[in-house]
Amino acid sequence: xxxxxxxxxxxxxxxxxxxxxxxxxxxxxxxxxxxxxxxxxxxxxxxxxxxxxxxxxxxxxxxxxxxxxxxxxxxxxxxxxxxxxxxxxxxxxxxxxxxxxxxxxxxxxxxxxxxxxxxxxxxxxxxxxxxxxxxxxxxxxxxxxxxxxxxxxxxxxxxxxxxxxxxxxxxxxxxxxxxxxxxxxxxxxxxxxxxxxxxxxxxxxxxxxxxxxxxxxxxxxxxxxxx
Numbered sequence: 001x002x003x004x005x006x007x008x009x010x011x012x013x014x015x016x017x018x019x020x021x022x023x024x025x026x027x028x029x030x031x032x033x034x035x036x037x038x039x040x041x042x043x044x045x046x047x048x049x050x051x052x053x054x055x056x057x058x059x060x061x062x063x064x065x066x067x068x069x070x071x072x073x074x075x076x077x078x079x080x081x082x083x084x085x086x087x088x089x090x091x092x093x094x095x096x097x098x099x100x101x102x103x104x105x106x107x108x109x110x111x112x113x114x115x116x117x118x119x120x121x122x123x124x125x126x127x128x129x130x131x132x133x134x135x136x137x138x139x140x141x142x143x144x145x146x147x148x149x150x151x152x153x154x155x156x157x158x159x160x161x162x163x164x165x166x167x168x169x170x171x172x173x174x175x176x177x178x179x180x181x182x183x184x185x186x187x188x189x190x191x192x193x194x195x196x197x198x199x200x201x202x203x204x205x206x207x208x209x210x211x212x213x214x215x216x217x218x219x220x221x222x223x224x225x226x227x
Contacts, residue, residue, distance in 0.1 A: 045070050048077035048203040051169070056100050058093065060084070061199060064191050065182050076204035080182045082196040087173040090197055091135050091147040094171040103151030103169055108133040136173075144175035155205065164208030174198040 045068035052066070061081040068077045083090055095105055115128035136147040148170070155165040174180065177193045182200075 045075040045077045048075070051167070051203045052077055052079045052201055054101065055097055055169075055201065057081070057097055057201075062196075067183055067187050069184060076202055078184070079201045080180075080191075081199040081201070082191075082193060083173075083199050084196050087145045087147045087175055087197055088136050090173045090199060091149055091171075094147075094149045094173070094199070095135075095151075098149065098151035098169055098171070101151070101169070103153050103167075106150040106152055108150075146175065147173040149173075152206075154208075157208075161208035166206050166208055166210065168204055168206045168210070170202045172200045172202075174200075
């Protein structure tokens with residue numbers, strides 16, 4: 001006599017293969033993340049903090065905070081200063097500090113087609129005159145002034161800009177205020193500005209391609225240069 005109900009049919013080979021594959025993926029995922037952390041771990045920002053410590057900033061720059069950010073998206077170190085001066089007066093001092101530390105100043109310029117108001121596909125192309133981007137700019141006509149200074153030095157020079165590495169030191173200067181928000185992520189907090197300017201010095205690393213969007217630095221300082 002046949003049993004009732006009849007036994008279920010055996011699972012197909014295709015279904016077993018999918019089950020085995022899913023199980024293998026579940027086992028492999030933790031090992032993949034572990035390998036990523038071991039071999040593609042975020043850069044330790046401690047050397048960036050040490051670099052900030054070595055900068056010959058004026059003694060009148062009051063340190064109010066220092067933060068080191070370690071992230072897969074890019075590690076960096078930030079130091080915050082309060083300075084009793086206008087941003088336009090702080091910017092040239094910041095440039096002198098970077099030069100004294102052996103860095104070259106990044107001279108920002110507008111794209112080569114900045115004066116071409118035609119549609120993107122228009123021909124022939126127009127080469128515009130070189131247009132430097134000022135270090136300090138007003139936020140609207142007669143508004144508060146903010147300044148931005150960047151310095152760099154080569155850490156490695158590969159066969160292309162993408163494989164070359166730069167140390168990047170940036171200095172931003174915000175106008176005088178009674179308070180500022182400083183820090184990033186869960187370290188963000190408010191400090192008393194006492195009607196002084198906020199100077200933020202950041203150190204990280206970047207591909208050599210970063211500085212060529214303008215384009216700059218000049219060819220004499222690029223990888224493979226004969227000078």
